[in-house]
Amino acid sequence: MPEPAVLAIDGASIAYDAQPVLTGVTGRVGAGEIVALIGPNGAGKSTLIKAVLGLVPVTTGTIAVLGRSPAAARRDVGYVPQADTLDAQFPVSVTQVVLMGRYRRIGWLRRPARADRAIAADALRRVGLADRARATFGTLSGGQRQRVLLARAIAAQPRLLLLDEPFSGVDVVSQEALVRVLSQLRQHGTAVLISTHDLALARHVSDHACLLNRQMYGFGPTAATLTPDGLRATYGSRTLDRHGDDIVAAHR
Helix, strand or coil: CCCCCCEEEEEEEEEECCEEEEEEEEEEECCCCEEEEECCCCCCHHHHHHHHCCCCCEEEEEEEECCECCCCCHHHEEEECCCCCCCCCCCCEHHHHHHHHHHHHHCCCCCCCHHHHHHHHHHHHHCCCHHHCCCEHHHCCHHHHHHHHHHHHHHCCCCEEEEECCCCCCCHHHHHHHHHHHHHHHHCCCEEEEECCCHHHHHHHCCEEEEECCEEEEEEEHHHHCCHHHHHHHHCHHHEEEECCEEEECCC
C-alpha cells in the first residue's frame, strides 16, 4: 500500500475576493520529495503556498496536508516567506530568531527549554551560521538573514517545508548552504515545496516540478516537465532563451 502524500492537491482553484487567481492545480508531494514551483511573476506560485498554509481559501477542489486541512496541519508546516516581516533593525539575536520556530510547539508563554535551544543550535549549524549565534540579526548580510530564517523554519521540525523564492538575491555561499540543507531535509523525510525562477537550481535540487501561470501547465518528474515545450506553454515563446543546453525563462 503506497504511503499517503504529505501534500495532496486535487483540482484546486484559488481566488481573492471572488476573482480567480489560480485554477486547476493537482499534484502530490511525498515524504522526502522536493517539488519546484515554476512560472513567471504573478503566476500564482506564492498564492498556492499561502493556500497550503491555510491563509487563502480554496474555492474549488481540495488541498490536504498530512490528511488534514491546511489550517489544522499548520503546526507541522514550516515556511520561509519571500519577504519576512521581521524588522532587521529590531535588536534581536540570531539565536532568538531561530528559537521563534519552537514557539508553535512549546507555546508563546513558555520559556525555551534546554532541548529547544539544542534544536535551534543544530538548525544554525546546518545552515552554516553556528558562529553567528550571538550576533544581532540586523547586522547580517541579506543571504545570511535568509539562512537564519531557514534555520527558524527547520527548528520547528516540520514535515512539510514551504520556501518562497529562497534563492532570490542571495550570495553564492548562502545558495550553497541552502542547497545543502535541502539535501539533508530530503534524507530525513521532510517534504519541500519551493518556488523559484532558477531553472538550473530547480533541476539540481527538485524531484518534481509544477508549471504554473494562473493555471497548471504540468506536474511531474523534473526532467520530463522542465522541457522547452512545457516552458513555452507556461511563459510564452518570447520569454525563453537558450544558453548552451539550458532553456532560460525570463521573470516577466
